[in-house]
Each structure stands twice: as C-alpha cells, then as structure tokens.
Amino acid sequence: MLSRVTCLTVAAFLLGSLAIAAADEAPAKPKPASPSQFFDSNGVKIHYTVQGEGEPVLLIHGFTMNIAMQWTGPGVLPELAKQYQVIAIDNRGHGRSGKPHEPEKYGLEMAEDQIRLLDHLGVKKAHVVGYSMGGFITSKLLTSHPDRVATATLGGAGWTREGDQRVNTLNELADSLEAGKGIGPLIKHLTPAGQPQPTEDELRTINSMVMLMNDPKALAAVIRGMQGLMVPEEALRKNKVPTLALIGSIDPLKDGVDAMEEVMSQLEVVEIEGADHMNAPARPEFISNLKRFLAAHPIGKSAPQEVAEPVAAGK
Numbered sequence: 001m002l003s004r005v006t007c008l009t010v011a012a013f014l015l016g017s018l019a020i021a022a023a024d025e026a027p028a029k030p031k032p033a034s035p036s037q038f039f040d041s042n043g044v045k046i047h048y049t050v051q052g053e054g055e056p057v058l059l060i061h062g063f064t065m066n067i068a069m070q071w072t073g074p075g076v077l078p079e080l081a082k083q084y085q086v087i088a089i090d091n092r093g094h095g096r097s098g099k100p101h102e103p104e105k106y107g108l109e110m111a112e113d114q115i116r117l118l119d120h121l122g123v124k125k126a127h128v129v130g131y132s133m134g135g136f137i138t139s140k141l142l143t144s145h146p147d148r149v150a151t152a153t154l155g156g157a158g159w160t161r162e163g164d165q166r167v168n169t170l171n172e173l174a175d176s177l178e179a180g181k182g183i184g185p186l187i188k189h190l191t192p193a194g195q196p197q198p199t200e201d202e203l204r205t206i207n208s209m210v211m212l213m214n215d216p217k218a219l220a221a222v223i224r225g226m227q228g229l230m231v232p233e234e235a236l237r238k239n240k241v242p243t244l245a246l247i248g249s250i251d252p253l254k255d256g257v258d259a260m261e262e263v264m265s266q267l268e269v270v271e272i273e274g275a276d277h278m279n280a281p282a283r284p285e286f287i288s289n290l291k292r293f294l295a296a297h298p299i300g301k302s303a304p305q306e307v308a309e310p311v312a313a314g315k
Contacts, residue, residue: 047096052081059088062132066095074282099218107228111140131155143235152243158256177220182207192250236264248275
C-alpha cells in the first residue's frame, strides 16, 4: 500500500479530503438546513449527518478518518443517498465529535454511540456499514444489539482472535501516539506483503497530514480501549444477521476475514482484486457490491431477494 507511488496517492487523498472538510466548515450562502448535526452521547458530543431518503443505512468510519474522508470523498455516501437515508457518524475521538483522552471513554462506548444515535433519530433498525475500525464496531453491534442491525457490512475488517499478534501492533501504535511519534506502526502494518516499507520521509509526510485532523492523545485512548470491541468466537457462530465482508485482495487484514469465514454464519465474502486497505472504498466494486447486498436484504423482508452475482472489476 505504501510504496512511493502509493504514498503520493495517500497524500493526494488526504489533501482532497481536507479540502472537502474545509468546504463543509467554510461560510457559505444561506441554505435551508445543514446536514451536519450534533447530539450528546453519554456526555460526549457526537457529530453526524443525515442525507437522502429510504431505508436507513448507518456508516461507521475507520481509525483517524471522518465522514468526509471515509465516505464523502470516495463517493460512497452520495451514491447511497440516492436510494437510502444515510446516517453517517464522526466516531468519538475523530472528526468534529468530542475527543476525550481516557481509554475507558472508548471501546464499547463507540458501539453504544451508534445505538444512541439511532435512538436519537427514532430509527429502530438500520443497515450498518463499517470500514476498518468501523468494521470492528459493526461486529460488536452484531453481537450486542443484533435486533438493531438489519444487515452488516464489514469493509476492510475481519475477526481478531484472543492472543492475536495484531494486539501487539495496537500497543505499539498507542505508545507511538502517546510519545508524539504518530501512526508509523499502523502504516507499516498496513503495507501489503511484497511492497517496500515507507521511508522515514514518507512516514513524516503522512503523519503530518493525519495529525492536522486528529488529536494524538485521543487516538491513543481509542487504541487503548479497542479491547472492548473484541468479539468471542461463540458470538460469531450464533450470528443470524446477513453479513457482507468487503476486503481488498492485498489488504493485510484479509487474514482476519479468512478467520471470520471459518466460524461465522450468514457471511458472504467479496474480495476486491488488487485493492489494499487504503484504496478499496474508492473502487467501483466496493459500492456496487454494497448496493447489491443491501438490495438483496430489504428491511422487513424475511428472505433474501433475487439479485445479481457479486460484481467483479470491469463489469
């Protein structure tokens, strides 16, 4: 993912997302109503937006990201809003939401934020779509609040077993953030096998861009609290919610999807050929397969509808 060419792609993506976020914040001509809203979630201010009409779809972004970067920039939110009522949240510790520095304010609380938002909006059940960290939050919702989840889509996320080596990476990442050294351990971890590791200059460039939009102490607290999002194997085996895993074929987190496929019922897996962790949401196969899956499982229907096969590249 982070060869020199890809580092430039990451930088361009971050700059573009910053421009989108700045446009959201900038003064503009009066308009009827802003889609950006806030509510209180157990003492933390949470930013969210609601766009479009139809069945509700809740979008949950990944670590260091926000609504604009994860969903608006790659085109996922505007495309879904043509057919659905899209509810997108800035997770606590991110975007325009509150950023507490205590690890106990994260973990399970990040999953409960989603339920509190649905309650705030009067939504009983929604399609839930999470990417990366948002996918882990979605998995937690599957086991803690299955009655609120019509379908679950796990993008760039799988299952982390107890004792997984990835836990050590998370600890290294939190240590790095607390020491003011940025997200280097995460960037290295997400570099696909066979690709060169980023240089120190590349790491500094990406870190400086990421930290323009984030509070490192809050991010460290997010990581320290991640243990609260762990899901036991037994809970996955009992899953009855239709679930889609969308993963890039060279995403280093794909092994977690493979592990999930071994134990989880009601799971469909679609690999996006040649995609990595960073660029998968912007690939046309991501949104096309997501829309196909949502159409197959309308809220209130007891059985899947007849739909097309998974969409491959170029189709």
